[in-house]
Amino acid sequence: xxxxxxxxxxxxxxxxxxxxxxxxxxxxxxxxxxxxxxxxxxxxxxxxxxxxxxxxxxxxxxxxxxxxxxxxxxxxxxxxxxxxxxxxxxxxxxxxxxxxxxxxxxxxxxxxx
Amino acid sequence: xxxxxxxxxxxxxxxxxxxxxxxxxxxxxxxxxxxxxxxxxxxxxxxxxxxxxxxxxxxxxxxxxxxxxxxxxxxxxxxxxxxxxxxxxxxxxxxxxxxxxxxxxxxxxxxxxxx
Numbered sequence: 001x002x003x004x005x006x007x008x009x010x011x012x013x014x015x016x017x018x019x020x021x022x023x024x025x026x027x028x029x030x031x032x033x034x035x036x037x038x039x040x041x042x043x044x045x046x047x048x049x050x051x052x053x054x055x056x057x058x059x060x061x062x063x064x065x066x067x068x069x070x071x072x073x074x075x076x077x078x079x080x081x082x083x084x085x086x087x088x089x090x091x092x093x094x095x096x097x098x099x100x101x102x103x104x105x106x107x108x109x110x111x112x113x
Numbered sequence: 114x115x116x117x118x119x120x121x122x123x124x125x126x127x128x129x130x131x132x133x134x135x136x137x138x139x140x141x142x143x144x145x146x147x148x149x150x151x152x153x154x155x156x157x158x159x160x161x162x163x164x165x166x167x168x169x170x171x172x173x174x175x176x177x178x179x180x181x182x183x184x185x186x187x188x189x190x191x192x193x194x195x196x197x198x199x200x201x202x203x204x205x206x207x208x209x210x211x212x213x214x215x216x217x218x219x220x221x222x223x224x225x226x227x228x
Binding site for chain 2: 004036041042043044045046049090092098099100101102103104105106
Protein backbone atom coordinates (compact mmCIF):
# COMPACT_ATOMS: atom_id res chain seq x y z
CA UNK A 1 0.00 0.00 0.00
CA UNK A 2 1.04 3.57 -0.55
CA UNK A 3 2.56 5.71 2.20
CA UNK A 4 3.73 9.29 2.68
CA UNK A 5 6.56 10.77 4.73
CA UNK A 6 6.76 14.46 5.47
CA UNK A 7 10.32 15.06 6.45
CA UNK A 8 9.82 18.13 8.64
CA UNK A 9 7.24 18.35 11.41
CA UNK A 10 7.81 22.09 11.88
CA UNK A 11 9.23 24.77 9.59
CA UNK A 12 9.72 28.29 10.97
CA UNK A 13 10.49 30.99 8.40
CA UNK A 14 10.52 34.76 8.25
CA UNK A 15 8.01 36.70 6.19
CA UNK A 16 8.98 37.15 2.51
CA UNK A 17 11.53 34.34 2.70
CA UNK A 18 11.27 31.28 0.42
CA UNK A 19 10.10 27.97 1.83
CA UNK A 20 10.19 24.31 0.85
CA UNK A 21 8.11 21.62 2.56
CA UNK A 22 9.38 18.15 1.80
CA UNK A 23 7.33 15.07 0.96
CA UNK A 24 8.36 11.58 -0.07
CA UNK A 25 5.99 8.79 -1.01
CA UNK A 26 6.10 5.05 -1.50
CA UNK A 27 4.00 3.08 -3.95
CA UNK A 28 4.40 0.19 -6.37
CA UNK A 29 1.96 1.65 -8.91
CA UNK A 30 1.17 4.97 -10.53
CA UNK A 31 -0.11 7.60 -8.13
CA UNK A 32 -1.85 10.93 -7.81
CA UNK A 33 -0.20 13.41 -5.42
CA UNK A 34 -1.70 16.28 -3.46
CA UNK A 35 -0.90 19.06 -1.05
CA UNK A 36 -3.58 20.29 1.34
CA UNK A 37 -3.56 23.17 3.81
CA UNK A 38 -5.41 23.19 7.12
CA UNK A 39 -6.00 26.38 9.08
CA UNK A 40 -6.90 26.15 12.79
CA UNK A 41 -10.31 24.62 13.45
CA UNK A 42 -10.99 24.12 9.76
CA UNK A 43 -11.08 21.29 7.25
CA UNK A 44 -8.59 20.65 4.48
CA UNK A 45 -8.24 22.87 1.43
CA UNK A 46 -6.58 21.60 -1.72
CA UNK A 47 -3.50 23.64 -2.69
CA UNK A 48 -2.48 21.68 -5.77
CA UNK A 49 -2.45 18.23 -7.32
CA UNK A 50 -0.38 16.14 -9.70
CA UNK A 51 -2.35 13.74 -11.87
CA UNK A 52 -0.17 13.39 -14.97
CA UNK A 53 1.75 15.45 -17.51
CA UNK A 54 4.05 18.30 -16.52
CA UNK A 55 5.98 17.54 -13.36
CA UNK A 56 5.82 21.17 -12.19
CA UNK A 57 2.43 21.90 -10.76
CA UNK A 58 1.18 25.35 -9.81
CA UNK A 59 -1.50 25.82 -7.19
CA UNK A 60 -3.35 28.48 -5.28
CA UNK A 61 -1.80 31.21 -3.12
CA UNK A 62 1.48 31.18 -5.08
CA UNK A 63 2.46 27.62 -4.16
CA UNK A 64 3.99 25.13 -6.57
CA UNK A 65 5.31 21.57 -6.34
CA UNK A 66 7.50 19.35 -8.44
CA UNK A 67 6.91 15.65 -8.97
CA UNK A 68 10.17 13.68 -9.09
CA UNK A 69 9.46 10.07 -9.95
CA UNK A 70 13.04 8.83 -9.58
CA UNK A 71 13.28 10.27 -6.07
CA UNK A 72 9.61 9.57 -5.26
CA UNK A 73 9.25 13.12 -3.99
CA UNK A 74 6.68 15.89 -4.27
CA UNK A 75 8.12 18.91 -2.48
CA UNK A 76 6.05 22.07 -2.01
CA UNK A 77 7.62 25.49 -2.57
CA UNK A 78 6.74 29.16 -2.33
CA UNK A 79 9.22 31.90 -3.27
CA UNK A 80 7.97 34.44 -0.73
CA UNK A 81 5.73 33.58 2.21
CA UNK A 82 3.24 35.74 4.07
CA UNK A 83 2.07 35.71 7.67
CA UNK A 84 -1.24 34.33 6.41
CA UNK A 85 0.52 31.18 5.15
CA UNK A 86 0.94 30.02 8.75
CA UNK A 87 -0.93 26.71 8.85
CA UNK A 88 -0.56 22.93 8.80
CA UNK A 89 0.33 21.43 5.41
CA UNK A 90 -0.40 17.84 4.43
CA UNK A 91 1.00 15.82 1.56
CA UNK A 92 -1.22 12.99 0.33
CA UNK A 93 -1.00 10.15 -2.17
CA UNK A 94 -3.70 8.16 -3.89
CA UNK A 95 -3.09 5.12 -6.06
CA UNK A 96 -5.04 4.92 -9.29
CA UNK A 97 -8.30 2.98 -8.83
CA UNK A 98 -7.87 3.11 -5.03
CA UNK A 99 -10.13 5.35 -2.95
CA UNK A 100 -7.89 5.10 0.13
CA UNK A 101 -5.98 8.42 0.16
CA UNK A 102 -2.95 8.34 2.47
CA UNK A 103 -1.79 11.47 4.25
CA UNK A 104 1.51 12.40 5.79
CA UNK A 105 1.72 13.50 9.42
CA UNK A 106 1.79 17.14 8.42
CA UNK A 107 4.25 20.05 8.51
CA UNK A 108 3.52 23.04 10.68
CA UNK A 109 4.61 26.18 8.78
CA UNK A 110 5.06 29.22 11.00
CA UNK A 111 5.77 32.53 9.30
CA UNK A 112 7.33 35.12 11.59
CA UNK A 113 7.35 38.89 11.02
CA UNK B 114 -23.02 26.51 -2.98
CA UNK B 115 -22.77 25.56 0.69
CA UNK B 116 -19.94 23.10 0.17
CA UNK B 117 -19.55 20.10 2.45
CA UNK B 118 -21.29 20.54 5.79
CA UNK B 119 -20.92 18.48 8.95
CA UNK B 120 -22.80 18.33 12.22
CA UNK B 121 -22.37 18.70 15.05
CA UNK B 122 -19.27 20.89 15.29
CA UNK B 123 -18.24 19.53 18.66
CA UNK B 124 -19.33 16.52 20.68
CA UNK B 125 -18.41 15.16 24.10
CA UNK B 126 -19.14 11.54 25.00
CA UNK B 127 -18.05 9.06 27.65
CA UNK B 128 -16.40 5.69 27.15
CA UNK B 129 -18.77 2.95 26.02
CA UNK B 130 -21.30 5.32 24.50
CA UNK B 131 -22.30 5.45 20.86
CA UNK B 132 -22.10 8.49 18.57
CA UNK B 133 -23.51 9.50 15.18
CA UNK B 134 -21.88 12.15 13.00
CA UNK B 135 -23.53 13.62 9.92
CA UNK B 136 -22.32 14.93 6.58
CA UNK B 137 -23.99 16.63 3.64
CA UNK B 138 -21.93 16.55 0.45
CA UNK B 139 -21.25 19.40 -1.90
CA UNK B 140 -24.03 19.96 -4.41
CA UNK B 141 -23.66 17.58 -7.37
CA UNK B 142 -21.49 15.08 -5.49
CA UNK B 143 -22.55 11.47 -4.99
CA UNK B 144 -19.61 9.99 -3.07
CA UNK B 145 -18.73 10.51 0.59
CA UNK B 146 -15.53 9.52 2.38
CA UNK B 147 -14.83 9.68 6.11
CA UNK B 148 -11.47 10.32 7.76
CA UNK B 149 -10.24 10.34 11.35
CA UNK B 150 -7.63 12.94 12.27
CA UNK B 151 -6.06 12.41 15.69
CA UNK B 152 -4.32 15.36 17.32
CA UNK B 153 -1.00 16.11 15.63
CA UNK B 154 -1.50 13.57 12.87
CA UNK B 155 -2.71 13.43 9.30
CA UNK B 156 -6.17 12.19 8.41
CA UNK B 157 -6.70 8.43 8.15
CA UNK B 158 -9.21 6.92 5.74
CA UNK B 159 -12.11 5.17 7.45
CA UNK B 160 -14.39 4.29 4.53
CA UNK B 161 -16.10 5.56 1.40
CA UNK B 162 -19.77 5.37 0.44
CA UNK B 163 -21.16 5.38 -3.09
CA UNK B 164 -24.68 4.46 -4.24
CA UNK B 165 -25.65 3.86 -0.61
CA UNK B 166 -23.06 1.13 -0.13
CA UNK B 167 -19.64 0.97 1.49
CA UNK B 168 -17.27 0.86 -1.48
CA UNK B 169 -13.95 0.72 0.31
CA UNK B 170 -12.79 0.54 3.91
CA UNK B 171 -9.60 1.48 5.68
CA UNK B 172 -8.02 -0.24 8.66
CA UNK B 173 -10.72 0.51 11.23
CA UNK B 174 -12.64 -1.94 13.45
CA UNK B 175 -16.27 -2.87 12.96
CA UNK B 176 -17.22 -0.43 15.73
CA UNK B 177 -17.04 2.14 12.96
CA UNK B 178 -19.98 1.90 10.58
CA UNK B 179 -21.72 4.19 8.18
CA UNK B 180 -24.68 4.84 6.02
CA UNK B 181 -25.46 6.82 2.91
CA UNK B 182 -28.95 8.06 2.15
CA UNK B 183 -30.66 8.47 -1.24
CA UNK B 184 -29.91 12.21 -1.14
CA UNK B 185 -26.17 11.28 -0.85
CA UNK B 186 -25.82 12.55 2.71
CA UNK B 187 -24.01 10.24 5.08
CA UNK B 188 -23.66 9.23 8.71
CA UNK B 189 -20.71 7.84 10.60
CA UNK B 190 -21.53 5.73 13.65
CA UNK B 191 -19.05 4.69 16.29
CA UNK B 192 -20.08 2.17 18.96
CA UNK B 193 -18.47 1.36 22.32
CA UNK B 194 -16.40 4.54 22.30
CA UNK B 195 -12.81 4.39 23.51
CA UNK B 196 -10.61 7.23 24.72
CA UNK B 197 -8.53 6.73 21.56
CA UNK B 198 -11.53 7.61 19.39
CA UNK B 199 -11.10 11.25 20.38
CA UNK B 200 -10.27 13.04 17.14
CA UNK B 201 -11.45 15.37 14.41
CA UNK B 202 -13.68 13.47 12.01
CA UNK B 203 -13.60 14.80 8.48
CA UNK B 204 -16.06 14.15 5.72
CA UNK B 205 -15.08 14.59 2.08
CA UNK B 206 -17.31 14.48 -0.97
CA UNK B 207 -16.56 13.86 -4.64
CA UNK B 208 -18.32 12.99 -7.85
CA UNK B 209 -17.86 9.74 -9.73
CA UNK B 210 -19.53 11.29 -12.73
CA UNK B 211 -17.01 14.07 -13.39
CA UNK B 212 -13.86 12.23 -14.43
CA UNK B 213 -11.67 9.26 -13.70
CA UNK B 214 -10.03 11.27 -10.94
CA UNK B 215 -12.38 12.36 -8.19
CA UNK B 216 -11.21 15.47 -6.34
CA UNK B 217 -12.34 15.39 -2.74
CA UNK B 218 -13.75 18.45 -1.03
CA UNK B 219 -13.51 18.43 2.76
CA UNK B 220 -15.91 19.68 5.37
CA UNK B 221 -14.84 21.54 8.53
CA UNK B 222 -15.01 18.39 10.64
CA UNK B 223 -16.62 17.27 13.89
CA UNK B 224 -14.43 17.37 16.98
CA UNK B 225 -15.23 14.31 19.15
CA UNK B 226 -13.94 14.14 22.70
CA UNK B 227 -14.32 10.90 24.64
CA UNK B 228 -13.97 11.16 28.41
